[in-house]
Amino acid sequence: MSIAERVRITESSSRDGLQSLGAFVPTEAKSGLINDLAAAGIRDFDAVSFVSPKWVPQMADGAEVVAGVVATDITLSALVPNAEGLERALAAGVTSIGVLTAASDTFNERNINATVDESMHRIRRILMETPGGVSVRGYVSTATHCPYEGEQDPDWVAHLAETLMEWGVDSVHLGETIGKATPLHIERLLDEVVKLVPIEKVGVHFHDSYGQAIANTVVALEWGVDKMDSSAGGLGGCPFAPGAAGNVATEDLLWLLDGFGIEHGIDARRVAKVAQRFCSEHNLVYNSKAGRALLATEEEE
Numbered sequence: 001m002s003i004a005e006r007v008r009i010t011e012s013s014s015r016d017g018l019q020s021l022g023a024f025v026p027t028e029a030k031s032g033l034i035n036d037l038a039a040a041g042i043r044d045f046d047a048v049s050f051v052s053p054k055w056v057p058q059m060a061d062g063a064e065v066v067a068g069v070v071a072t073d074i075t076l077s078a079l080v081p082n083a084e085g086l087e088r089a090l091a092a093g094v095t096s097i098g099v100l101t102a103a104s105d106t107f108n109e110r111n112i113n114a115t116v117d118e119s120m121h122r123i124r125r126i127l128m129e130t131p132g133g134v135s136v137r138g139y140v141s142t143a144t145h146c147p148y149e150g151e152q153d154p155d156w157v158a159h160l161a162e163t164l165m166e167w168g169v170d171s172v173h174l175g176e177t178i179g180k181a182t183p184l185h186i187e188r189l190l191d192e193v194v195k196l197v198p199i200e201k202v203g204v205h206f207h208d209s210y211g212q213a214i215a216n217t218v219v220a221l222e223w224g225v226d227k228m229d230s231s232a233g234g235l236g237g238c239p240f241a242p243g244a245a246g247n248v249a250t251e252d253l254l255w256l257l258d259g260f261g262i263e264h265g266i267d268a269r270r271v272a273k274v275a276q277r278f279c280s281e282h283n284l285v286y287n288s289k290a291g292r293a294l295l296a297t298e299e300e301e
């Protein structure tokens with residue numbers, strides 16, 4: 001296993017970062033966030049979700065958010081939980097989708113009103129209806145811990161990941177939904193996953209509730225993972241996962257990657273500026289340590 005020379009970051013702030021917020025963030029602010037982060041060099045966005053607006057009102061304006069993105073040379077991905085979501089995503093013109101299941105039934109039922117088995121059937125249907133040319137990311141949430149059922153079995157997660165690959169997703173993303181995992185959990189998980197899925201098809205999506213996301217990222221890097229989700233300013237959380245804090249902050253991840261000499265093509269300071277401004281405009285806590293430090297030392301450098 002060798003550490004990747006380049007990591008592909010998928011920016012989740014406009015989707016995962018905002019989906020749990022009660023106060024509605026105006027559509028143009030969501031599109032503006034994507035535009036500004038694209039100007040900082042981010043190319044891949046987990047931009048919106050096409051889920052039920054009754055379940056997640058904050059994401060009701062996905063099509064309008066996509067329409068408001070003027071940045072070019074970027075990929076906008078949309079999370080879709082069912083065929084209706086796929087239809088809306090395609091109508092909005094995205095060229096990448098995310099499909100989702102979880103390791104645990106209880107979380108999955110609370111999140112998407114389906115057991116794991118039922119959601120796998122939904123995914124199969126989505127995959128059959130997805131036109132060629134649209135790339136698909138398959139998420140397995142609660143990959144180490146479920147907020148309701150506790151620790152999850154790595155064998156089971158690996159089996160789900162393998163099944164998604166067999167059904168045609170382009171990559172499988174291990175969702176550490178509630179941020180409880182420590183490096184040993186990630187070690188055990190990847191140890192099983194790589195027996196069934198090539199590491200170059202594996203991505204990680206770490207939440208940072210317990211401050212472990214960067215440590216967990218180091219483990220993922222050591223295993224050769226080169227696809228990572230993060231969220232500017234550490235925004236994020238899942239409305240159906242109590243205790244889930246934000247994703248690993250993009251700025252913190254960039255600082256780590258720079259330390260390893262891994263390419264990413266993104267200007268961390270610019271991301272920090274964009275995210276801090278966004279947070280202050282929308283009364284959100286700016287939650288990147290590296291970002292705060294970069295902004296505080298701006299005058300000196």
Ligand code: HMG
Nearest residue numbers: 050051052055056081084085111112113141142175177238
């Ligand atoms: P349901 O109530 O079982 O859906 O919800 P249904 O098929 O019975 O339909 C009920 C109504 O919802 C109907 O409308 C449908 O048209 C509508 P009505 O006839 O009552 O007016 N509906 C939709 N509307 C718009 N878009 C759709 C859609 N589907 C149905 N796609 C459903 C099932 C999956 C829709 C629901 O549970 C849902 O939307 N859940 C949202 C889940 C969500 O967004 N969770 C957060 C994202 S997951 C996450 O954050 C984890 C991740 O970050 C990785 C990690 O951290 O681990 C990815």
Ligand code: MG
Nearest residue numbers: 016177205238
């Ligand atoms: Mg998430």
